Each structure stands twice: as C-alpha cells, then as structure tokens.
Amino acid sequence: MESNQKFLERKNVLVTGGAGFIGSHLIESIQSAGSITVVDDFSSGRKENIDTSKIKLIEQDVNSFPEDILKDIDVVFHLAAIASVPKSNEDPLTDFKVNAHATLRLLELIRKNKADITFFYPSTALVHGESNQEKISEETDVKPISFYGLSKYAGEHYVKLYSDIYGLKTKIARFFNVYGPRQHTHVIFDTLQKIASNPKHLSMLGTGKETRDFVFVKDVVSATLAFLDSPSSEKIINVGSGDAIPIEQLVSSILRLCNITDCKVDFSQKSWKGDVMKYRADNSKLNAFFKPAYSLDEGLRETIQWFENSYQKITR
Ligand SMILES: NC(=O)c1ccc[n+]([C@@H]2O[C@H](COP(=O)([O-])OP(=O)(O)OC[C@H]3O[C@@H](n4cnc5c(N)ncnc54)[C@H](O)[C@@H]3O)[C@@H](O)[C@H]2O)c1
Numbered sequence: 001m002e003s004n005q006k007f008l009e010r011k012n013v014l015v016t017g018g019a020g021f022i023g024s025h026l027i028e029s030i031q032s033a034g035s036i037t038v039v040d041d042f043s044s045g046r047k048e049n050i051d052t053s054k055i056k057l058i059e060q061d062v063n064s065f066p067e068d069i070l071k072d073i074d075v076v077f078h079l080a081a082i083a084s085v086p087k088s089n090e091d092p093l094t095d096f097k098v099n100a101h102a103t104l105r106l107l108e109l110i111r112k113n114k115a116d117i118t119f120f121y122p123s124t125a126l127v128h129g130e131s132n133q134e135k136i137s138e139e140t141d142v143k144p145i146s147f148y149g150l151s152k153y154a155g156e157h158y159v160k161l162y163s164d165i166y167g168l169k170t171k172i173a174r175f176f177n178v179y180g181p182r183q184h185t186h187v188i189f190d191t192l193q194k195i196a197s198n199p200k201h202l203s204m205l206g207t208g209k210e211t212r213d214f215v216f217v218k219d220v221v222s223a224t225l226a227f228l229d230s231p232s233s234e235k236i237i238n239v240g241s242g243d244a245i246p247i248e249q250l251v252s253s254i255l256r257l258c259n260i261t262d263c264k265v266d267f268s269q270k271s272w273k274g275d276v277m278k279y280r281a282d283n284s285k286l287n288a289f290f291k292p293a294y295s296l297d298e299g300l301r302e303t304i305q306w307f308e309n310s311y312q313k314i315t316r
Contacts, residue, residue: 005032008033008075009032011034012072012074015027015037016076017062019047019050021183023038025220027050040057040080041060062080062105074117075117075120076120078103080098081098081099082094082098085148088151089272092151099151100151100152107119110168119159120172120228121170122172124148128140128142128149129142138238159172173224173237175240176213176215180216188300195255195258196314196315201264208265210276211277212278213244214296215239215240216298223292239286242283242292254300259316260316
C-alpha cells in the first residue's frame with residue numbers, strides 16, 4: 001500500500017539533512033506538503049541535490065540553527081547525521097555531537113516550544129552490531145559495535161523517551177543498506193568508481209561473503225511515508241528489502257549490468273573495525289502496510305545510469 005500523503009497536506013515540513021542522499025529523494029516525494037524547510041550544513045550534502053526555488057534553505061549546523069524555525073512546523077524528518085562507520089571511527093566526538101546531541105537538542109526545542117509536531121528519526125540496522133540471528137527483527141538485541149551504531153542508537157533512544165515521557169508524536173525506522181542515485185559513498189558507489197577507472201581488475205575490501213540487505217532509496221522513502229501515514233501503532237520498524245545478498249554476488253550483479261565479462265575480482269580478506277558479517281531485515285512489521293517494489297537489478301540499473309550520467313561512462 002503506497003502512502004497517499006494525506007498527513008502532509010497543507011503541513012509545514014522541516015527536513016534536516018535534506019541536501020543529502022536520502023533527504024533529497026524524500027524532498028522530491030513530498031511536494032504535496034504546504035511548505036518545506038531544509039536545514040543542512042552541506043558537510044556531505046550537495047546544493048545540486050535540491051531545487052532551492054521550491055524550499056526554504058537554512059544553511060546551518062543542526063546543533064545551532066535558530067529555534068524560531070520550528071514555530072510553524074508540523075512534521076520534522078530529522079535526517080542530518082554523519083552517516084558513515086569509517087567517519088565515526090575517525091572522529092567519535094563529532095559523530096556524537098551530530099548524531100546524538102543534535103537529536104536531543106531538536107527534541108528539547110520541540111518540547112519547549114510546541115509539542116504538536118510529528119517527529120521522524122531514521123535509525124540504522126547497525127544499532128544491533130553483529131547478530132547471529134538469520135533475520136534481524138525490531139526486538140533483536142541492541143549491541144552496537146561502531147561509534148556510528150552507538151550514536152544513532154543514543155538518538156533513537158532519546159526519541160523513544162521523549163515520546164514515553166513527554167508524549168511527543170514520534171516514529172523511528174531502522175534503515176538497512178540504502179543505495180541509489182546521489183549516494184556518493186558506500187560499497188556500490190565505490191565499486192562503480194573502481195570499475196570506471198579499471199574495468200579489468202577490481203580490488204574489494206572484506207571476504208565477499210559478508211551479506212547485506214540492500215534496499216533502494218525510492219522504496220525507503222515510500223516506506224517512510226507509508227509508515228507515517230499508516231494507523232499502525234508501531235513506534236519502531238525495520239526498512240530493508242528482506243533479502244540478504246553476499247557482497248561477491250552484489251559485485252557480480254554490478255559487473256553483469258555493466259556488461260563487463262572479463263574483470264578479475266580480488267577480496268582483501270580484511271575489513272574496517274565496526275564492520276559486520278551479516279545483515280538481513282525481518283520486514284514483517286513493515287509489510288503490514290508496505291512492500292518494497294524494486295528488485296536489486298532494477299535499483300542497480302537506475303544507480304548505474306545515474307553514475308554514468310553524473311560521473312563517468314563505464315567502458316566495456
Ligand atoms: N544510507 C544508509 O544506508 C542509511 C542507513 C541507515 C540510516 N541512515 C540514516 O539516514 C539519514 C540520511 O543518511 P544519508 O545516507 O542520506 O547520508 P548523507 O550523508 O547523504 O546525508 C546527511 C545529510 O546531513 C547533513 N549534515 C551532516 N551533518 C550536519 C550538521 N551538523 N548540520 C546540518 N546538516 C548536517 C549533510 O550535509 C547531508 O546533507 C542519516 O540520519 C543516516 O544515519 C542511512
């Protein structure tokens with residue numbers, strides 16, 4: 001069931017991190033809103049991702065934007081974050097300030113100024129750390145093994161407590177491995193960059209046996225809107241594809257879709273600290289009101305097309 005976005009009609013929406021990968025797709029999908037305000041410091045987001053004629057842009061740190069911005073806001077999508085395990089490992093303090101402290105600040109501003117705001121928080125499957133369960137449900141133990149997983153969990157738990165203690169209207173989705181056009185980092189983008197510079201030889205981190213649940217960004221946005229629109233009383237849901245794909249299979253699919261047949265692929269057998277071996281979402285709660293529509297091949301085709309249009313043609 002797709003969202004008809006009734007909950008957004010004539011509503012004033014704030015999107016933090018709106019110039020980023022997921023935020024910019026979200027903004028494209030909520031044009032039925034009364035107004036859209038974006039707070040972004042462009043630390044990883046890009047101006048070309050958003051049409052500034054249609055939104056009010058506040059170019060500021062989410063830890064210091066003026067609180068009067070919230071005056072007429074009805075719905076907040078709080079996407080601003082340092083969304084990277086390696087970056088959080090390099091600088092855990094900044095990771096905490098952006099992912100956890102800024103979330104607490106925003107919740108506190110809402111509590112003090114106006115409680116009647118719907119607050120959406122995108123958490124991550126990485127709150128679970130390494131799990132030996134075949135599928136990860138919302139109830140699976142939370143044991144982050146990266147600073148990113150920990151800071152996003154702190155943010156998530158503040159959101160939960162502001163709902164429990166102050167009655168804020170909140171919804172949390174734990175996204176799995178989101179991919180698609182405008183993602184300038186992570187494994188799919190990195191692989192395309194490497195193939196574009198050398199289609200004969202590809203060096204990958206890890207063993208290739210690690211599994212991930214890759215979910216296309218347009219499905220993630222549709223799932224988020226369907227969740228906010230649904231009468232579901234769930235406060236936290238998983239958003240994945242529900243499938244586990246080994247990285248070596250992902251690489252084969254990318255090479256096949258790029259029509260490359262003679263590429264030698266090496267895996268380093270080593271990864272970075274905080275990386276996990278396997279992830280697959282139990283999507284049962286999500287599936288009660290939304291089912292992802294994109295297959296991995298369909299999502300990869302759109303991503304490859306975007307990469308070739310925005311960066312570099314991949315020679316065959
Ligand atoms: N991409 C994924 O696979 C994934 C998975 C789970 C959760 N998430 C969550 O989804 C959200 C969006 O992630 P994304 O992949 O689009 O990342 P992204 O890096 O593309 O977007 C983050 C945006 O936040 C902005 N930002 C960062 N720090 C800021 C600050 N201090 N003040 C103002 N703006 C700031 C960046 O400029 C960027 O536009 C994040 O909260 C992330 O934790 C993403």
